[in-house]
Amino acid sequence: MARTSGSHSEITGPRILDAALRLFAQQGYAAVSMRKIASEVGLQVGALYNYTPDKQSLLFGLMREHMENLVAAWREEAQGGTPNARLEKFARFHIRYHNVRRDAVFIAYMELRNLTPENFEIIEELRRQYEGELIAILAEGVRQGDFQVADPKITAMAIIAMLTGVNTWFRETGRLSLKDVEDIYWDMTRRAAGAS
Amino acid sequence: MARTSGSHSEITGPRILDAALRLFAQQGYAAVSMRKIASEVGLQVGALYNYTPDKQSLLFGLMREHMENLVAAWREEAQGGTPNARLEKFARFHIRYHNVRRDAVFIAYMELRNLTPENFEIIEELRRQYEGELIAILAEGVRQGDFQVADPKITAMAIIAMLTGVNTWFRETGRLSLKDVEDIYWDMTRRAAGAS
DNA sequence: GTCTATAAAAGGATAGAC
DNA sequence: GTCTATCCTTTTATAGAC
Secondary structure, eight states: OOOOTTOOOTTHHHHHHHHHHHHHHHHOGGGOOHHHHHHHHTOOHHHHTTTOSSHHHHHHHHHHHHHHHHHHHHHHHHOOOOHHHHHHHHHHHHHHHHHTTHHHHHHHHHTGGGSOHHHHHHHHHHHHHHHHHHHHHHHHHHHTTSOOOSOHHHHHHHHHHHHHTHHHHOOTTSSSOHHHHHHHHHHHHHHHTTOO | OOOOTTOOOTTHHHHHHHHHHHHHHHHOGGGOOHHHHHHHHTOOHHHHTTTOSSHHHHHHHHHHHHHHHHHHHHHHHHOOOOHHHHHHHHHHHHHHHHHTTHHHHHHHHHTGGGSOHHHHHHHHHHHHHHHHHHHHHHHHHHHTTSOOOSOHHHHHHHHHHHHHTHHHHOOTTSSSOHHHHHHHHHHHHHHHTTOO
């Protein structure tokens, strides 16, 4: 996708972010040079620095954007309902939301070690917030006698790991639709929580 | 752990592998230079090439060793029994085996993209073998009417993702012992499989 | 088996012209 | 806003002395 030298575009910024997201996911942050990103967008490397102060900011920006959007999107969808209804909504939301954001999900987990300590803490706090949402659902279900869970925190970690794992194998072209997968995983989630 | 220049050791090879394993896990393959590995072992970089033809072989060797040992260790432990007994054995084995090999487990998943295509295929085949062991247990349980599983392959992927997830949060110093964690995860595994 | 020295390429980031 | 040119560092890997 190299562009003609000197050509212009009002959307260079987003295109740089798109390229960085895809390249970081495919090859890893450390393996992707600023030159590779520039070349993907059709720029020379110097031009990138009009859009980011350095490579680290590029990574951190992508991860923060993803995690903030994730937490916000869930809180938008959450609303009320019984613990059982909220748990089902969470399981289906998690699978759907993550399925269409493969690259960002991959980066947000794999590239944590390439963040500076300060940036790492910010991303981890966002992750804790998201996990906290599921823990709260499980704890409320236990309180109301709807769930049988030995430890809401551990069960939450187990459920999130299970649901996120869909991304490692699911492909749109496979024998199951995403709706099929949602149904099967909701069933396993329900059982893991000891829901009736 | 820098050693005196010119000193000798009969175990340089293993020490290089240990250092590479730890550094690759902590910082990522692409971010670790041969110099860093050499320095960790107390060598100059040139000496490493007495033990490995190149950096890629170092990574591939670590991953193949880990995956082959994993498959072999499970087949050693597997033996017979009811599907329910075999499933419990698998869940507990997986958690225990992976818990004491954090670095290797991390690398075997995170660094797949840094393998050459030929090496990648070999590692993936070993992973498929391991997953196949769990799929077989679930399928046998379904046949005997012990389990209620919509799709043994998917349930296997879900269970493995859930069990492997323990590594992301469990610490020996936490409030739960590994035995506690094993018990809780076995319970969730049992439920996910619809076992009685 | 390890060292020193080196080759040849690639890396992040900046300066200044346009 | 982009390019060209450059700085300075680091990289993998090899050669040859010891």
